[in-house]
Structure formats: C-alpha cells, structure tokens
Amino acid sequence: MNHLNQIRVRFAPSPTGYLHVGGLRTALYNYLFARKNNGVFVLRIEDTDRARYVEGAVENLIDTLNWCGLEYDEGPNKEGEYGPYIQSERLKIYHEHTERLIQTGNAYNCFCTAERIEKLREEQQKRNEQTKYDKHCLKLSKEEIQSKLNEGIPHVVRLNVTIDQKVIVDDIIRGRVEFDSNLIDDQVLIKSDGFPTYHLANVVDDHLMKISHVIRGEEWLPSTPKHVLLYKAFSWDLPIFAHLPLLFNPDKSKLSKRQGDVAVEDYRAKGYLKESLVNFVALLGWNPGTEQEIFSLEGLVNSFSLESVNKSGAVFNIEKLNAFNFEHLRLKNDKDVLAILKELLGKSKYANHTWSDESLLLIIEAMRPRISFVKEIIENSPYFFEAPSTYDEEVLKKRWKDDSSQQLEKLIDEFSKLTNPVKEQYEEALHNAANALEISNGKLIHGVRLAVSGVGGGPGLYDMLFILGKDETIRRIRTAIERMK
Ligand code: GLU
Secondary structure, three states: OOOOOOOEEEEOOOOOOOOEHHHHHHHHHHHHHHHHOOOEEEEOEOOOOHHHOOOOHHHHHHHHHHHHOOOOOEEOOEOOOOOOOEHHHOHHHHHHHHHHHHHOOOEEEEOOOHHHHHHHHHHHHHOOOOOOOOOHHHHOOHHHHHHHHHHOOOOEEEEOOOOOOEEEEEEOOOEEEEEEHHHOOOOEEEOOOOOEOHHHHHHHHHHHOOOOEEEEEHHHHHHHHHHHHHHHHHOOOOOEEEEEOOEEOOOOOEOOHHHOOOEHHHHHHOOOOHHHHHHHHHOOOEOOOOOOOOOOHHHHHHHOOHHHEOOOOEEOOHHHHHHHHHHHHHHOOHHHHHHHHHHHHHHOOOOOOOOOHHHHHHHHHHHHHHOOOOHHHHHHOHHHOOOOOOOOHHHHHHHOOOOHHHHHHHHHHHHHOOOOOOHHHHHHHHHHHHHHHOOOHHHHHHHHHHHHHOOOOOOOHHHHHHHHOHHHHHHHHHHHHHHHO
C-alpha cells in the first residue's frame, strides 16, 4: 500500500480508437474496487506509442466511460494532485527518471543499429537461443558514450537486467508467479524518438501517482517481471498486482474483432442499455458467489471483491447480454426510457412526429413487456408513428372476409358517438357493434387491429386505439375499407 494508506487505482488505456469490452471490464473492476474501498479511481492516458495514435480517441474514450457511468476522480479534464494524466505531457519526468537509472547503472544507452539487432536475432535463432539483446553497448566507456551522444547518433536507453535472478510477482488473482531473469530482455525504456516505452512510463506513473493496486488484463502479466525489476532499480515499493482473466469467444478463440463487435460504442449504437452492458461485463471473470445475476452499478460496488475474480478465462456470450438487456429494460424508469426513445426517434424517419411526452409514455407502457431494446418500439410498432401503408398478407387472408368492410362501418358508427374515449369506452363500443351485427367480438377485434396497425400482433387493441385517438382510429379504418374494395 502507498504511504497515503489509501486505495488508488487507475485505468490506463492507450488511445487506439475505441474502448474494447475487455478494456471496459478493466475500467469497471478498477472503478468497483475504488468505490467499494473509498479509494480513488484515476484515468491515465498512455499515448507514448506515437505510431498507434488516433485522432479523437481520447475524447471518444472519455465519452464512452461517462456513458457507462464510470466516473473517474482524477484524469484528463479532472486534474488532481498527480497530473498531468496524459503521458505525452510527462516526457520530462520520464527523462529525469531514466537519467537516475543510468547514474545508478540500472540502465544504459544503446547505439546499436536496427541492422545489428536484426543480425543478432537471426544468429540467436539459428543457434536456437532465446532472442535478446547481448548487452553490447554496456561495454562502452563513459568517453565513448559521450562522444556518440555529442555526435547525435540515434540511440535508445535499455534496462540493465541482472542475470540469474528469480523475479517474483505476487498477484491477488493468480497467486505467486516466478520468472527467470535470464529470459528477460534488456527492455528498451526510451525509444530513439525520445518517447518512453509503455514499461517505463507505466511504472514511473504508477509510482508517482501513488497507485496502490495495479488491476489490468492478464495479457500484461508477461510484462510484470520487467516492471518489478524497474521498481527495484528505482528502490520503490511494489504496488499490489491483480491480473484479470482473458476473454474468449464461445468457441474459445480470443475475443477479437473478427468474431463480432468488441467496441463498447458498437453495443451502444446497437441500443444496448449501459446498465446491461456493465452488468454483463462485470460477470466476465467475477461472480458474487450467489445466484444473483442482475445488478445495478451500485449493487456491483457493494458485492465486488478482487479475491472473488476467477483465474480462468471468461466467455463472452452475446445471448446472455441480450437477456440482460431484456431484464434491465424492465427495471429502467419511464423517464429514462422516454429519453432514449426520443433520441432514437429524433434520428429516425419519424423525427417530425408530433407525439407529446405523455403519449410516448403510453406507447412505452404498452410496448415494454414485448421488447428487449428501446429501438424495438419503433421497429416493431411503426404504426404508432405513421398509418400503415400495407397490410400483412397472411393476416389479411385469414382475418379479412367479404363482410369485414361492412362490419367495420358499423364499428365506425359506434366509435363516432364517443367523445374523448378512454380504453374501456372503445371496448364497450366494439361490443355494441358486435352485438348489433350478431357476430363475435373477435371478428371485429382482428379486423380493426389489422386496419389500424397493418399487422396481426402487438399490444392490447384498446391500448392501441386509446393511444392513436378516436379520429386517427376512424381515419385508418376508413382507409382500410377503401383499400380493400
Ligand atoms: N496502456 C496499457 C493498455 O493499453 C495499460 C496496461 C496497464 O494497465 O498496465 O492497456
């Protein structure tokens, strides 16, 4: 633990364009751990790999985290004591620290050309040896180094890894993992472009930002012995490590873009609720130890612990996510669903609809038990937003008989007598019409449903009529009768 005796964790993404669902899980576990323990959740942008830099990626990342509800305490646009929180703004710090390592013999300048390194690698491969740097430049004298530096010869700075050491990583999730230092390359710390590598910047920042727990994906475990060596080289205390299990597709292949969507923004665009996505991602590698599956973000905070994160990989099962969306849509309050529906309508061809919030809420109430996604209100019941232009062929064949038009005329008569009818009055009027015609209610119900909606299914008929209103209902029945002639 840091000397502040406070839990401080960080999510440290590289801005490569979008937030991967695996990244969301890392961010979420850090967030949950911080909130559960009254700690601080830091967002740090690791943008030192200039080749991978993507314009707008940072803004996009922050926007996505905000959408998910994972608010950070310190980070870009939220300066705290340990900023700046964007690594490209911290270059001076990395250089100063590297200088310290050079002074203590823990790092050295390396002037080897790419050609020499490549040749070395080929030779090592031929001899079936592990490919790593041969510490060639470690033998250079002070004077030689100075003159090369003066000449401006391109160079990198490398970590001087001591051979024949056991490097131990104690991990909350994985237990103790041991590495042989002979298998660790003299890692480049500063590249020839002057930018630090991930390893150096990551360790320096975790230390300076007083990070107590490093919680990240298991793909970073092989890098951790290098980090441990760096902490030692600086004579710094180690943070506590927790490496999260890998994510897989159902066929056990690595979760990748090829198999489906991996970007959080893709799920957002498809209409998944943030509540269900967050809930689903939380269960990728963690479970509360009970049967409970549906959690709010708050519920997750209360139940989460790093100790109950699994070691084995987690499978990303889209059906489960869909089921979660169904559940969370039920839990959402009307106002939130209304806001989503209005946003979707605004982007749809019904942008000019004239429904009041009150009417939209009625539509939501009628449709909610029948859908998993808010967008299905528009997709499955377009008849709330425009009169049907066609009628379902099969329903038509089954439900529209020779006498249907005449029967519906009678229904129009009954409906016309009503003033500002509520549901029950439509029902009563329909019964009256059926009685007068000496037919079953069902005959009229199917006919009028097809006339007003164009389809055979949907919410309760009287709900539908009430939402559409008397004038629109009558207009649509008339149009249907006209068209069937
Ligand atoms: N920048 C690394 C990434 O992109 C951070 C890994 C870590 O958390 O140490 O995931």
